[in-house]
Amino acid sequence: MTEDTKSADIVTLDPWEALRRHTDASIALGRVGASLPTSQVLRFSYAHATARDAVHIPFDKEALRAGLSDLGLMNIPVSSQAESRQTYLSRPDLGRRLKPEDVDRLKALGSEPCDIAIVVADGLSSTAIAANAVPFIADLLPLFASEGLSVGPIAVVENGRVAIGDEIGVALQARLVLMLIGERPGLSSVDSLGAYLTYGPRPGLSDADRNCISNIRDAGLKLPLAAAKAFWLIREALKRRLTGVDLKEEQQAALPES
Amino acid sequence: MAYQITAGGELYRFADLKTLMAKATPPRSGDYLAGVAAASAAENIAAKMCLADVPLKTFLSEALIPYEEDEVTRLIIDGHDAQAFAPVSHMTVGSFREWLLSPAANAVTLAALAPGLTPEMVAATSKLMRNQDLILAARKCRIVTRFRNTIGLEGTMAVRLQPNHPSDDRMGIAASIVDGLLYGCGDAVIGINPASDSVPVLTGLVEMLAEIIARYEIPTQSCVLTHVTTSIAMAEKGVPVDLVFQSIAGTEKTNASFGISLATLREGYEAGLALKRGTVGDNVMYFETGQGSALSADAHHGVDQQTCEARAYAVARAFKPLLVNTVVGFIGPEYLYDGKQIIRAGLEDHFCGKLLGVPMGCDICYTNHAEADQDDMDTLLTLLGAAGVNFIMGIPGADDVMLGYQSTSFHDQLYVREVLGLKRAPEFRDWLNRMQVTDDTGHLLPQTAGQSLLRIAS
Structure with a gap:
């Protein structure tokens, strides 16, 4: 047979x-x-x-930093207080806080106040960051330039959770933080990038104070469309001086697929 | 009031009842994260010994979360039925465990007792129980609910058909519905977690499900799992909402973080009843819960996560739900670290809900950052099947492509029916038989391209 x-x-x-x-x-x-x-x-x-x-794939910070430098973006590596991957997974509180010496290093940059601080964190998928972070930022930069928005130094965070962006935003004197983070991998989507927007970053904010764009990847929400959505929200957030539940996406489902 | 006990020549002291409860809880990452867990294995067992001697009555006078501060505590205390409690009012936590396992506890006595029990009493008791105790006692409870069919009868287990799609694509959802129905799933509910929160999109999904159920005369109910206020708004516009959904938790502050209060739930319940869409009963609510939600919202009041979870069932039972689902492994390893902790939590939640008179089901699940896999889900599925769980999830291939986690599949429910002889809700069983999906014994029939249900996705 x-x-x-x-x-x-x-x-x-x-x-x-x-x-x-x-x-x-x-x-x-x-x-x-x-x-x-x-x-x-x-x-x-x-x-x-x-x-x-x-x-569990280690976060290749140097490759990411090289990609950011190629875009002409100043960047600095920092770490959360979660020292290991295991600690990161079991202690969300530590993943939300910078190491004290890294707060000092950010301040020591002495950078000018900026409109937008972009933060890139490994989150739950370094694969998502490796695949999508640099191309997504490359799609955003010309949009920011078109409105004359300034972008501060980019913090590259190991073992970071979303709220760590608040502390970084304060240190960099940013009006708004754009946090790019690897989302929890699903079986059919290991490379999903999440983008969180927070106006007026400061410690103590909650998820209700942020806007989120999820599932950013080639096979999900495509990068140019995600960048257009993020740009629309950022422009509105800076104009209305808020993010969160009171800022709803109103633009028509945007760009043509190409 | 402080509690103390001497064990092995060592004196253990516990500042108050909630501290004693937390330290008596089997180890789990969320209680460590909250800083309420026992400091050592010995202290954990000493706390259990101390808790065993606490009279059940104590839970009526010593609130873990103050009455004045929390409407869930007020619901529990004000709603307590002293007459129903009378037969066990002289017992301690330890002797109540023994009574539950004795022949004196049966479906009739447990049903009569349920309004006399508080979540804190059953949570405390569960902390003294081994997994086999949780299974044996829960198995005696019979919680039967009805909307368009009958769920929870002895020897049955229902399945929620969960046809999620990452962009709410109607054909994508329809394709998963076809797959699920032809695997004999959907008697608990056909329930979609929508990606969108836009009312026109949600309305379209509700109408699509209503149309499928009506056209094929399926004896089941639909649900689009969106915020209760959105369901109320749809119901008021005459959208054909079957079940009103909401995530709930065991403290007022956690519920506030979900944007709800007991008054909001009452409004949702009344909106669901007013539509009168049930044919054999009027259980119109579908609730989801899960250990860790209170800590996640920073609203746990120093109470351990399993006790907070049991309090959510007191919220649920006030609204006579059709289905209550503990989504046990969804929240992640910060709260339940691995397969062992998820399995334990699933059995505890099922036991506590059943004792309180709640129609418990379980989303037997895990995320990819937890130390768990499909083997752990097989174990919990088998144990909950033995414990008499009212319903489980059915997801194509166990992979939810919208929510990004793994649960139980259409195949998994076939497995547990095969091993434990569990039947479907009777009305749904007869319908499957009529539609030639199953034979007289409930086994799947081979299908052909002529099967009329295939037209749902054409």
């Missing part, structure tokens, strides 16, 4: 494979009795392994 006929005898196929074109969801997997076919068990395990790795 050939492999094909053996499999066809045992596996009950689902005659709706054609519906897969509508969704990334794992539909029409087929079954053996109540259970998954072997190939599907292994496919799932591989996707989970990839997502797990994305959480």
Whole structure:
């Protein structure tokens, strides 16, 4: 008996494979009795392994800094108070605070007050940062320039959570912080970048004070469209002097797909 | 009041009841993060010993979160049924555990007792129980609810069909609904977590689900899981909302961080009832909960996360829900670190909810930054199946492409039915049989391109 006929005898196929074109969801997997076919068990395990790795792959700060320097952006590496990946995962409070000496280093830059401080943090996926952070910023820079908005030095944060941007924004005297952070990896999306906007950064703010653009990646919200959304929100935030629940995205679903 | 006990020649002191409760809790990362956990393994067990001797009555006079400060405490105390409590009012936490495991505790006595129990009593008791105790006692409870079918009957387990799509694409959602129905899922609810919070988009989804359920005469209910105020607004416009959804928690301040109060929930409940869309019953609410939400909102009052969670069930039961779902592993490793902690929490939540009279289901799940995998979910699924869980989630291939986490799949529910002999809600079982999805024994039939349900996604 050939492999094909053996499999066809045992596996009950689902005659709706054609519906897969509508969704990334794992539909029409087929079954053996109540259970998954072997190939599907292994496919799932591989996707989970990839997502797990994305959480633990070390953050290549130097590669990111080189990319930022190529864009002509001054940048500085800093760390949160979470000393290890394990501490980072179990102590969100430490991931929200800069090391005290890094606060001093940011202040010692003596940079001019700026409209926007961009912060890049590994978050839960350094893969997302490696894939998307520099190209996303490259899409944003000409938009900022068109409005004459100034961008401060870029802080590159290891083991950082979203709220760490508040402390950095204060140190850099920024009107608004744009935090770019690796999102929690899903099985079908290990490279999702999140962008959080906070007007008037200061310690003690909550998520209700921020706007978020999620799922920024090639196979999700494409980078140019995400940059256009972020730019619209930033311009409105600076004009209305706020971010958060009172700032709702009102622009029509933007750019043509190309 | 302070508590103390001598164990192994060592004197252990606990400043008050909430400290004693927190230190008696099986270890979990969220309680360490909050700084309320026991400092050593020995202190953890000494606290359990001390807690075992506390009279159940104490929980009626010593509030963990002050009555004046918290409307959930007021709900618990004001709603307590002293007559229902009378049969166990002389017991300590330790002797109540024994009573629960004895033949005296059965479906009838437990149903009568439920209004007499407070969340703090059942949370305290759960802290003294091993996993097998949590399973055995919960299995005795029978919490039956109805909307268009009957959920929670002995020997049954329902499934929420969760057809999420990252951009709420209607064909994408329809494709997952087809997959789920043809795997025999959807009796608990067909429930979408929308990506959008735009009312026109949400209205479109509610109407789409209502249309599918009506056209194929499916004895089930729909839900689009959006904020209760949005569901109220839709209901007032006559949008065909079946179940009114809300995430809830066990403290007033946490609920405020969700943008709700008990008054908001009351309004949602009344809006759901007013639509009169149920055919066999009027349980119109769907709640979700999860350990760690109070700490995450900085609103835990020094109370351990499992006790805060049990208090959420007191909120739930005030509104006669159809479904209450502890989304146990979604919150992440800061609160439940690994498979062991997630499994324990799932069993505790199910036990506490059932004792309080709440129709508990469980989203048996984990995120990719937790130390857990599908093996841990298999274990918890099997244990909760044995414990008589009312419903679980069904997600294509266990991978939610919208929320980015892993839960239980359409295949997983087939597995647990096979192993434990669990049936579907009776009305839904008969419908599947009529639609030639299953045979008389409830097993799936092979399908062909002629299956009419395939037209849902065409």
